[in-house]
Every structure is written in structure tokens, then in C-alpha cells.
Amino acid sequence: MNITTWLAVAVFAVVFVLIATEWVHRVAAALGGAVAMLLIGATEPDHAFFSADSGIDWDVIFLLLGMMLIVAVLKRTGLFEFIAIWAARKARGRPYRLMVLLILATAIPSPWLDNVTTVLLIVPVTISVCRQLGLPVIPYLIAEVMTCNIAGAATLIGDPPNIMIGSRAGLSFNDFLIHMTPIVVVLTIVFILMSRFLFRGAFHHDPERVAAVMEMNPREAIKDMRLLILSGVVMSLVIAGFVLHTVLDMEPSVVAISGGLVLLAASRLNPTEVARDVEWDTLAFFAGLFVMVGALVQTGVIGELGRAAAEAADGRLFGTAMALVFGSVIPSGLIDNIPFVASVSPIVAEIVESAGGLEEAGMLWWAFALGADLGGNATIIASSANVVVVGIAAREGHHISFWQFSRYGLVVTATTVTIAAAYVWLRYFVLV
Template identity: 75%
Template sequence: MSVTAWLTVAVFATVYVLIATERVHRVTAALGGAVVMLVLGATSPEHAFFSDVTGIDWNVIFLLLGMMLVVAVLKRTGLFEFVAIWAVKRARGRPYRLMVLLILATAFLSAWLDNVTTVLLIAPVTIVVCRRLGVPVVPYLIAEVMACNIGGAATLIGDPPNIMIGSRAGLSFNDFLLHMAPIATLLVLVFAVMSRWLFRSAFRYDPKRAKQIMEMRERDAITDTRLLAVSGVVITIVMVCFVLHTTLHLEPSVVAISGGLVLLAVSRLNAREVVADVEWETLAFFTGLFVMVGAMVQTGIITDLGEAAARATEGQVFGASMALLFGSVVPSAVIDNIPFVASVSPIVSEIVESSGGLKEAGVLWWAFALGADLGGNATIIASSANVVVVGIADRSGYHISFWQFSRYGLVVTAVTIAISGLYVWLRYFALA
């Protein structure tokens, strides 16, 4: 590697350590790292701000901004309190039942929406629910974002890496349902069982609080019925457009920002107050992270790693599939799975073609998707949904540290990847 490439690795590693140790705020570390990358010449303003491959992913930024505006308006209707009371009553005040309910609901929604949209809608509800029930907020937020990453693996539109893989490989929505939905469903159920042990300290049952909530009426929580009705219409249109975005030739980011601005315009709310609720720190963090990862791609570091893996497994479909499944976990955990998939998917395409085409080696795409999607649970910066949830938690007064998340995330990632490896071997090799 060149001197610039080595310096790029050193800067990225330093920023990663600063984020992990929390010696510097993650936003300061990410933006500072981005500036250093630009000064070193590891990337340029042209690549950092305008390139689809090595620059800031503006589609992600505007998708987040649009949905944050939607959530900021919804918060003023009382809907989150309504759902919180309803959820606690369905769980009869039992903390573990509540977590399972949130896990299943989040996983289901994330399969049909992208996982960032899902956590933006579910996380505020979760905070209200936990406050009402008197249980720790952080374990529930961590559990639901992990369920979101797992559930999002089930469909083409559930996770941004899946959209990118589907586009590169020519895979349809039904292809993902057939190959990814079965294992994603199994992993969600396994995770729901694991959560009983992982988050056992959070399940403090308070009969008095539970009784008080059981006596409450959900409808009393709604404070603005007109705004709720208007929001319902706008959100329904947005969700339909999300599902049909390929048919409509509209990027999800365009749908989200349009929906957010329309809802803000018709809400009659003070725009300055609504905009103040946007997670600007999260958007800034993503900006810095995209520039740093883009520098890693620009200098050829990620591509070199991918090509080395391709050479090591050349001609061996089973070996290549296992390498992609297990080998995608660490990069996805370290640099965020979106830029990782963007840079490595062309290499996977070449391996598939050299192995006889999609019919014979299509398993490589499924192994790659599983590794990238499930690796998103390992650290707080491994997926966009994780970063968003950490930002929401911070603004609500709840700090989720890098190691607090990873203490659970590494265990969940190890278990789900191991089960996925068994699934790939059984379905595509042993029983094929």
C-alpha cells in the first residue's frame, strides 16, 4: 500500500479508538477524522461530496432528515403515548413480555420499511413505554435495534445493503422472500428467546405501576386529533411510496424528505420548534463517517481486502460463501455495512460470474447479504439504525456507550452468524 493508504488506516483507527473509548464525542471524532482525510489527500472535495461510491451518501442523509421531521410532528399528536399504553396493556405490565412484543413488532416493520425509518418510529414509543413502566430504557432500545437489523434482512427493501445487493445482482423482491425471510424469521425468534437472558437485569416488575397503566385509556393520550389524521394520511402515502419506489422511479430519500416537508407545512406547527427536534448530531456524525469510509475506498484499501478474499476462495463456492458470510462481519461492524457493501459487491459479482453464474453460485449473494446485515449488530456504528438509536437516546437523556452496546451486540452477532452458517450449508449444499 502507498504511504497515503497507511496514513488513512492510521487516521481511521485513531478515530475508531476515540469513539470506542469515548475520550472525544463521536461527532467531533468523525468530523475531525473527515477533515484530516481531506488534508492528507486520501480523498478530495470532489470525491467526498459528489461521488456515489466514495462520498457522502446524500440519499441516506435526506432519508434520515425527512423521517426525523415526520417523527417530530408525530410526537406532538400524543400518538407515541397512545401506542405505549396500548403495548404495556397488551403485555399486562410484564417487562419481558413487553420486550418480546417490541422485538416482534420492530422486526416485522423493518422487513417492510427500511430499518432507519423503523427505529425512528419505534424508539420514541419505546422510551415512553419504559418510563411508564419504570424499567431501564437502554436495554429495550438495544434489543429493538438489533431486532430491526435482523428483521430487515428478510426483504429487498428492509435494509439498505439488501437494496444495493439486489440492484447489483438483479435479485427481485420475491427472491429475497424465498431465500432470506426464512432464516431472518428464525433468527428473530432465537433473539427473542436470547433476550430473556441477555437483558435479564431490566425485567423489574412493578405491580403498582402496571396496575396504574392497565387502568388508563389509550384514547386520552391523543392531544391533537386533526394533526393525527393529517399525519396518518401523509405517512400512509410515504409508506406506499417506499414499497413502490422502484416502480415509481423515486428514491426513498426523495419520498422521505417530501413527506416530511409536506407534513411540516400542513401541520400548522412552529417550524423552528419542529426542526429543533431533528437529530442534527446524528446527521453530522454520518457525514463524517461517510467521508472517512470513502477515503478508505478511494485509496483502495477495502477493494484490496476484498480481492484478496476472492483469490483465496477462487473456484470453491462453499469456501467463498463461508468467507463472505463470516468475513463480512468484521468490516461491516467497523465501517458501517452500507459503504462496505457498496465497495465489495462488485467483487462478489465477479466471483459469481467466475463460478458459473447466478444459478450455480447465487448462494454467494445470500451469504454476503447475511454477513453484512447481521454484522450490523456488532457495534454502535455498524449500521445506520444503531447510530440513529444512540442519537435518539442521547437527546432523551439516556447514554449508550460503545462497549455497552457491543457487550450485547457481539454475542448476538456471533450466535446469529453461526446459525446462518448452518442454514447456508444445509440449504444450499448438504440438502441441495
């Protein structure tokens, strides 16, 4: 590696430490790192701002912006308070029962919506219900985003890395249902059981608050029925657009930003007030992170990581599969898994082709997908959904530190990835 490559690695390492230790605000660290990458020549403006492979992913930025606008309008209808009161009553105020209910409410839509969209919709509900019951918010938010990262792995459209893998490997929606959904169901059940012990410190309830919530009428929380109906129509069209985006030949980002702007215009709300609820800090953090990771792609660092994992297996299918499951976790935990998958998937394609194509070595794609998707639970910057949840929590006065998240995330990642590796071994090497 040349001096620029080493400098790029050093810049990223310093920024990672700053984010992990919180010596500098994460947005300032990410944007500062992006500027440093430009100054040392690890990337250049053409790549940083205009490259789909090694620059800011504008599809992600505009998808987030569109959904944030929709959520900002929905918040004014009282819908989140309605669902929160309903969920609290359904769980009868029992903290663990409530967590299971919220985990299931996250897991069911996650395979059908982008995981960022799912958390944008479920997080406001969670914050509201925890406030109603006097419960600590952070454990519930962490449980939900981890559920989202697990459940989103079930389908082609549930997690952005899956879309990229499906496109590169020529895998269909049904292929993902057959190969990924069974293990995702198992992992979701395992996580529900784990959550009973991981978050046990949060399961203390106030009987007086529970009694007060049980007496509430959820319908009284609705503030604007006209706006709620309008939002429901737009949201339904947006979800349909997400599910059918390949048929419509329309990127999810276009669907989201179109829905957000249409709803904002039709709502007759003050655009300035709605814009205040957009997580601009989160969007800026993503931009900086994309530029930094793009620089690592440009300098070949991420590609080298992928090749090293493949070479370590020495061409043997079982060894390669295990290298992809476990080897994808570390880089996916250190950087957002979207650019990691974008840069390593060509290497996996070469390995699959040289090993006999999809018929003989197709399971390597599933090993790769599982490692990349599940590695998204390791740290707060490992997946887009994590970054969004941390940003919303901070805006609402709930600070989630890097190590607070990783304390749970590393345990969940280690457990789920080990089970996923056992699944790959059992399904593709034993039961054949």
C-alpha cells in the first residue's frame, strides 16, 4: 500500500476512535474525516460527490429525507400516541411483554420495507409508549433496531445490502424467501429470548402509571383526522412503491422523496416547522461517513479485506463460506455495510464463478449476505438504521453512546452470526 492508502486508514481509525469515545460530536468527526480524506488525496470531489460506488449515496440520503418528512407530518396527527396507548394497554403495562410486542411490530414489516423506513415509523411510537409508562427508552430502541437488522435480512428488499447482492448474483425475491427467511425466523425467536436477559434492568414498571394508561382512550389521542387519512393514503402508496420498485423501475429514494413532498404540500402545514423535525444532523453524518468509506474503496482497502477473507479459505467451499459469514462481520461492524457489500460483492462473484457458478457455489452468496446483514448490529455506525435511531434518540433527549450500543450489539452479533454459520453448514454441507 502507498502512503495515501496508509493515511486514509489512519484518518478513518482516528475518526472511529473519536466517534467511539465521543471526544468529538459524531457529526463533526465524520465531516472532519471527509474533509481530511479530500485533503490527503484519498478521494476527490468527482468521486466523493458524484460516484455511485465510492461517494455519497444520494439514494440513501433522499430516501431518509423523504421518510423523515412523512414521519414529521404523521407526528402532527396524534397517530404515534394512539399506537403507543394501544400497545401499552395490550401489554397491560408489563415491560417485557411490551418489548416483545414492539419487537414483533418491528419484525413483521422489516422484510417488506427498507430497515430505515421501519425504524423511522416505529421509534416515535416507542418513545411515546415508554414515556406513558415511565420506562427507560434506550433498551427498547436498541432492541428494535437490532430486530430490524435481523428481520430485514429475510427478503431481497428488506435490507439494502440484499438488494445489491441480489442484483450482482442474479437472485430473485423468491430465492431470498427460500434461503434467508427460515434462518431469520429462527434468529428473531432467539433474539426475543435473549432480550429477556440482555435488557432485564429495564423491566421495572410503575403500577400507578400503568393504571393511568389502562384508563386512557386511544382514540382521544388523534388530533387531526383529515391529515391522518391523507397521510395514510400517501404512506400506503409509498409502501406499495417500495415493494414494486423493481417493476416500476423507480428507485426507493424517488418514491420516498416524492411521497414526502406530496404529503407536505397537501397537508397545508408550515414547511419551515415541518423541516425542523427532519434529522439534519443524521443526514450530515451519513454524508461524511459515505465520503470516508468511499475513500477506503478508492484506495483499495475494503477490496483487500474481501480478498484476504477469501484467500484465507484457500478456495475450499466450506472454508470460504465460513470466511464470508465471519469475515464480513468485522468490516460491516466498523463501516456501514452498504459500501462494504458494494466493494466486496464483485470478489464474491469471481469466487462463485470459479467454483462452479450458482449451482455448485451459490451458497456463498447466502453466507456473505448473512455476515454482512447481521454484522450491522455490532456498532452504532454498522448500519443505516442504527445511525438513524441514535440520531432520533439524541433529538428526543436520550443519548445512546457508542459503547452502550456495542455492549449489547457485540453479544447479539456473536450469537446470531454463530447460529447463521451453523445454518449454512447444516443446510448446504450436511443436508445435501
